[in-house]
Amino acid sequence: MKNYFSSNFKLGVLGGGQLGRMLLAETQKFDIHTSILESNKNAPCAEICNTFVLGDLLDFDAVYNFGKTVDLLTIEIENVNLDALDKLEEEGLTIYPKPKDLRIIQSKARQKNFYIDNEIPTAxxxxxxxxxxxxxxxxxxxxxxxxxxxxxxxxxxxxxxxxxxxxxxxxxxxxxxxxxxxLIPFKNELAVIVTRNASGETTTYPVVEMEFHPEANQVEYVICPARIDFKVADKARELALKVVSKLDFVGLLAVEMFQTVDDKILVNEVAPRPHNSGHYSIEASYTNQFEQHLRSILNLPLGNTESKVAGIMVNLVGEEGFSGDVVYQNIEDILKIDGVTPHIYGKKETRPFRKMGHVTIVNSDIDKAREIAQKVKETIRVISK
Amino acid sequence: MKNYFSSNFKLGVLGGGQLGRMLLAETQKFDIHTSILESNKNAPCAEICNTFVLGDLLDFDAVYNFGKTVDLLTIEIENVNLDALDKLEEEGLTIYPKPKDLRIIQSKARQKNFYIDNEIPTAxxxxxxxxxxxxxxxxxxxxxxxxxxxxxxxxxxxxxxxxxxxxxxxxxxxxxxxxxxxLIPFKNELAVIVTRNASGETTTYPVVEMEFHPEANQVEYVICPARIDFKVADKARELALKVVSKLDFVGLLAVEMFQTVDDKILVNEVAPRPHNSGHYSIEASYTNQFEQHLRSILNLPLGNTESKVAGIMVNLVGEEGFSGDVVYQNIEDILKIDGVTPHIYGKKETRPFRKMGHVTIVNSDIDKAREIAQKVKETIRVISK
The missing domain is CATH 3.30.1490.20 (ATP-grasp fold, A domain)
Incomplete structure (x- = not known):
């Protein structure tokens, strides 16, 4: 095994948003030197990574030159220059997820064709x-x-x-x-996070259930475990594993699915990185999704994906009608509630529907957690000064 | 309430070692701008804080000038220049823990006199x-x-x-x-972490049990909850609360105690900051000690100090006979075990008995956790290349 810990090994990450920021918490825990390429100098990762490089993720030279400075490359956003990744890979750089998988996932049309070619049920x-x-x-x-x-x-x-x-x-x-x-008439939107390392070790997280905001098309609540029949959950996990297997994927893949009215499971889309549907894992799981992503790309043994307690995540998005310097109104009221943890992504300015953070609610009783989540949602407001 | 989150508010921390580093994980979670004063440019916090200032913590000017750049000041090590803190406090800066408490705690003699003056049992x-x-x-x-x-x-x-x-x-x-x-003949060494905010809200963490390395006088295992009679645990919590109350303390205070052969509880010493005996809380507690420290000094509501699962901490100290660039031998073997999380502090060089990191073992069954902790201890070695 490579010596990753407090060594000269350099991990590169394309993208410096909130997903990168939560990944940094894990690279810091393991003391793995982490370089970030990102086009926004005020991005959430800017001040807290080991090395910050300003550059356009879709620009060949920016990505290629950055890749030459690191020992292993990963992403926190899938819209990156793939030609640069291909060339870096040809030249011997390890890149997870693999550029060929990113190429399939970047295009929704290619993703759909991939499902059909591999007999993976989809709309x-x-x-x-x-x-x-x-x-x-x-x-x-x-x-x-x-x-x-x-x-x-x-x-x-x-x-x-x-x-x-x-x-x-x-x-x-x-x-x-x-x-x-x-338009699929579905009972539930579900998601399963699968991780696989280069040795082929594979884990799935429990199936989660998502509730969407009716207008903004953004997730409002992610509930783990999903309150569904265990046979449906097993079917969802098996389908997610099939996607990973057919892609021969290495890294962390979040598989979003529909449970139809007649309990069929259809794959909606996938994300080849830590995902909103797994944020609950920071507080609820034995191994959170960011640590698991890191373990998988470094080919370390994967951790336990089970939960210590039930977890629910509420997204904090900018309220309509407010733009400018952000204020998290009533955050002190939600901090009073047991088992409530806000994550603030480090964006100074709010805009309507901008993802500014999330709140995790954990409780040994999932129904109690769901009640508290509602209260959190109704209490905290992301507004401007 | 002040607007701490993604605002212009600046928290200052005296000291940039591993305790500061674990505190940074929490200030990053809440997006609170954090400046660090530290004399070692390669210290664990150096690359990952918002602002890093190089300076001697015992030097009046270094501490005073740093204090003038922040909105609230705290510490991660108690050996700092107190005259500078007194002057900053006089000039209106909020400092937690209070300089008067640091003055008592910095000197073991003053600490002992404080216990005696306040009828707090001690050796x-x-x-x-x-x-x-x-x-x-x-x-x-x-x-x-x-x-x-x-x-x-x-x-x-x-x-x-x-x-x-x-x-x-x-x-x-x-x-x-x-x-x-x-020399007290004791059954157990115990510790209780108490936090108190400026509004007077006070919490205690469960009593933990410590096992020491016989030669190095360093903690080998910290076990939460302590496997002791609940009446003894209650007595320990009450005594810890008495210390905090008599100090009129604000912040986080770790109180180390002896349980004597006849079940008396004696205070050994206190630390006015997050402490080795509370590291288990990162994985095991609803609110970890670093977040709780932050909540207390910012006068935010305090979090739930209960545990989700049992937690045991093993210190990773440099093995005798090894000095130089560190290697964590067999770390991949401990990563294979469910519920095992290494924390690597970011020190490039090991030395005999140097604290290089710790490993937390969590499990719903404390006896199982204790078995795994032993295995972890016997597996991982902190050596040099």
Whole structure:
């Protein structure tokens, strides 16, 4: 094994947002020197990593040159220059997740084709290179309202996903490559986090249940464990393992799924990195997802993914109507409640629906945790001065 | 309440060692800008704090000038220039723990007198301004072997504490101000962490049990909860609360105690900051001691001090016979065990008995945790290349 701990080994991370920041907590715990490439000099990781390099993640030279300064490269965001990663890999750099997997995942259309090619159940879809093609399909009655529209690339946190219900919705879509999907009538949105190291050791976290904000298309609550039948949970875990196996994936993969009204499980999409649906693990799990990601990419033994207690996560997003220097109103009231931990991502300015932090609620009783989560949600407000 | 989170508020910390580093994990979680004053440019906090200032903690100007740049000042080591703190406090800076309490705690002699003045049970002691005075006492049969010798100031991690059994031991003592104590025949060494904020809200952590390395005088295992009768535990918690109340303390105070053969509890000594005996709390408690320290000094509501699971901590100290670039031999073997988390403090070089890190073992079954802790202890070795 390489000597990672307090050594000259250098881990490189593409991206310096909140996911990178929570990963840094783990690299600091293990004292693994961590360099960050990021285009925003005020990003959450800027002041607290070992080495901070300013640069555009989609720029070939920026990524390539950064890659040459580290011993192993990972990502905290999937929209990075893949040609640079290919060249770095050719030249011998270890990169996890693998560039070939990032190439599949970066494009929603390729992701969908991958599921179909590998007999992984997913909602039916169509692929359009331009918005005009989609409009043409509608005019020719090939596609009907309502349907789900997704930008083929660069979507995140609900941006790039819309439910199209009428002609006005259709007209207002961005003019980009996209896919459309049938609107699935589902009982639950679920997620399973799988990790796999280079030796092939694989773990799954418990199935979590997600509740979305009806308008913003952002997760409001993530509940672990999901309050579903264990057979459904087993099916979801098996399906997530199948995705990882078919990708021959190394690293941490978050698999988002639908549980349909007739208890089928369909894969919605995947993220090749620590994910919002696993933030609860920092307080609730024996090994949190960021430590597990690190263990997997370094080919260390993977940790125990079980939970010590039930965990619920509430996202802290900027309230509508507020922009500017952030204030977390009533944060002292939620700090009074047992088992409540806020995570503040280090963004000085709030904007409507911007992800500013999250709060974890842990309790030995999941119903009690759910009650407290509601109270937290109703109490704290992310506003501006 | 002040707006601490993602604001212009600046927390200052005197000292940049491992305790500061673990505190930084919490200030990062809450996004509280943290400045560190520290004399070693390679200290554990150097690369990962918001602002790092190089300076001697015992130098008036260094401490005073640093204090002028922050909004609230705390410590991670008690040996700091108190005259500078007095002046800063006079000029309006909030400092927790209070300089008057640091003055009592910095000197073991003053600490002992404080216990006696406040009827806090403690081992009998004598105070000597010079080693010659102690020798004189021995020659005149005022003091008998064996006894415990403690340097009056600047002791840490077992340095500055010796059991003196014979004339050779006596001759080899450093020529400094000291105290001596009767050697107490005790059943257990216990510790209780108390936190109190400026509003007077007070919490105690569960009583922990400590096992010491027989030679190095360093803690080998810290076990939470202590496997003692609940009446003894209650007595220990009450005594710790009495110390905090008599000091009118604000911040986190670790109170180390002896449980005598006849179940009396005696205060051994206190530390006015997060402490080795509370490291288990990072993995085991609802609120860890570093977050709780932060909450107390910022006068935020205090968190839940109960444990999710049983926790045991093993110190990682440099093995005898090894000095230089550190290697954590067999760390991958301990990472294979469920519920085992190493913390590596970020010191590049090991030395015999140097505190290099710790490992936490958590398990729902405390006996199982104790077995694993033994295995961890026997597996990992802190050596040099």
């Amino acid at each position: 039916e879809f169509s692929h359009y290179a331009y918005l005009e093609e989609l409009k043409h399909s509608y005019e020719n009655n090939i596609i009907e309202f309502p349907f789900v529209w997704k930008a083929a690339r660069f979507g995140y946190d609900g941006n790039g996903v819309k439910i199209v219900r009428n002609i006005d919705d259709l007209e207002s879509l961005p003019k980009v490559e996209c896919i459309t999907e049938k | 009998e002691f004598s105070h000597y301004a010079y080693l010659e005075e102690l020798k004189h006492s021995y020659e005149n049969n005022i003091i008998e072997f064996p006894f415990v010798w403690k340097a009056a100031r600047f002791g840490y991690d077992g340095n500055g504490v010796k059991i003196v059994r014979n004339i050779d031991d006596l001759e080899s003592l450093p020529k400094v101000e000291c105290i001596t104590e009767k």
